[in-house]
Amino acid sequence: MEYETDGKSRRSRWFGKRSTGLDFAGMTPEQTHQAITSLMVSDMLKERRSDRRWRAVRRVITALFLLAGIGVYLATLFYEPKTGPLLKDADGYLGVVRITGAIKNSSNASAEKVVPALNEAFADPKVKAVVLSIDSPGGAPVEAERINFAVGELKKRHKKPVYAVIQNIGASAGYMIAMHTDKIYAGRYSLVGSIGAALQTWDVHEALNKRDVRHQVYASGDLKNMLNPFSPPSEAAGRKAQELVDNAGGQFFAEFKERRGSKLKEGVAYDTGEVWSGEQALKLGLVDETGTIEQLAYANNANVKEFKPGSRAILPAFTMEAASAWLSSVIANAMHGVAEASPVAFR
Incomplete structure (x- = not known):
């Protein structure tokens, strides 16, 4: 200083x-x-x-x-936030149950997870109608059958209308579920249809032969090992596999005609496995109207309330744990597909 x-x-x-x-x-x-x-x-x-x-x-x-x-x-x-439009004078909810992804017993679109959500939605006194939000390429027919049965029984018990809204895609088993509702909606750009069945398996025996690897199986019948991916397929196995998918696809098509018969067009081959856009599906009678969940909510003067599975929440979209779990499931499913025969699926 x-x-x-x-x-x-x-x-x-x-x-x-x-x-x-x-x-x-x-x-x-x-x-x-x-x-x-x-x-x-x-x-x-x-x-x-x-x-x-x-x-x-x-x-x-x-x-x-x-x-x-x-x-x-x-x-x-x-907290499960409401989605869709918030109407000032709305006097009820549309109870949305999401069927997203492949319909199989290990996914969120399985009957084990969808049916409890349907029970909650139907039982809620503020829900004026139940909406199945479908975004699925298809899957296991038995899972779809279980969901359809639950929808039918709950409609009888609670006297509430049920609508299907197809998002990006409602194909095969996804469309089969939509058929069991009172009304089917689809976006103009949605993909709808794929009526039929498919049976898938791998055939890797040639790759094993190149490595001089042999896979030996002792089976009690000619068709017991019919879908083994490590053995060359026989003509009898091919005929049996085709018989299975023809039978399943035929049942699907018969149910389709029963549910949508009055709205279908003459001369259209609906059972080729083809998919159509939402606008085409409307003209062909596969859906009743084009529209989204938001449009449906406004038309019914109702807000949207979602029920699990697949209800949206404000959570981080990506975490390392989620990515690891996803990658593990992809690898496990791929290995399972190689090792075992795939079941008949509506795809």
Whole structure:
């Protein structure tokens, strides 16, 4: 610290009469030094008190942000937000049950997961109609059969209409479920149809032969090993496989004609496995109207309430744990498909 003197008084560049309230005139150098030291200590104490106050304020603010973050996270776990339009004068809900992805016993579109959601939606007194939101390329016919049975029984018990809204795709077993509702909607760009059945398996015996690897099976009958991917298919196995898919596809087509017969067009081959756009499907009688869940909600003056499985929540869309689980399931399914015969599926 530097002092400037004029012979009569000493003044500090930092401390003066105006800022400190002290007059250093007439003080000895020792007194001036003591006064300045006292002022510096006092100023340091004030700064420390101010720092402590700001640290306390920062801690409180940080704690509030952490509590708010925890609150938002907990809300995402237990709160199911409504989606779709929010109508001011709406007097009820459309209860949406999502059937998304392949319809099989290990997916969210399985009967084990969809049927409980249907029970909740039908039982909710505020739900005025149940909507099946379908976005599926197809899958196992027995899973679709179970879901269809549940829909039929719940309609009788609760006397509520059931609609199907096809999102991006409602094909094969996905469309079979839609057929069992009171009305089918589809977007103009949706893909609809694929009426038929398919039986899939791998044939890798040539690849094994190149590696000089042989797979030996002892079976009790000629067709017991018919879909083994490690053995060359026989003519009898091919005939049997075709018989299975023809039978399943024929049942599907007969049910389709029974459910949609009055709306179908003459001369159209509906059983080729073809898919159509939503607008084409409307003209051909596969759907009743083009529209989305939002349009359906406005038409019924209702908000949308979703039921699990597949209900939307504000959760991180991607995590390493989710990615790892997804990759593991893909590998496991691929290996399972190689090792075992695939069941008949509506695809």
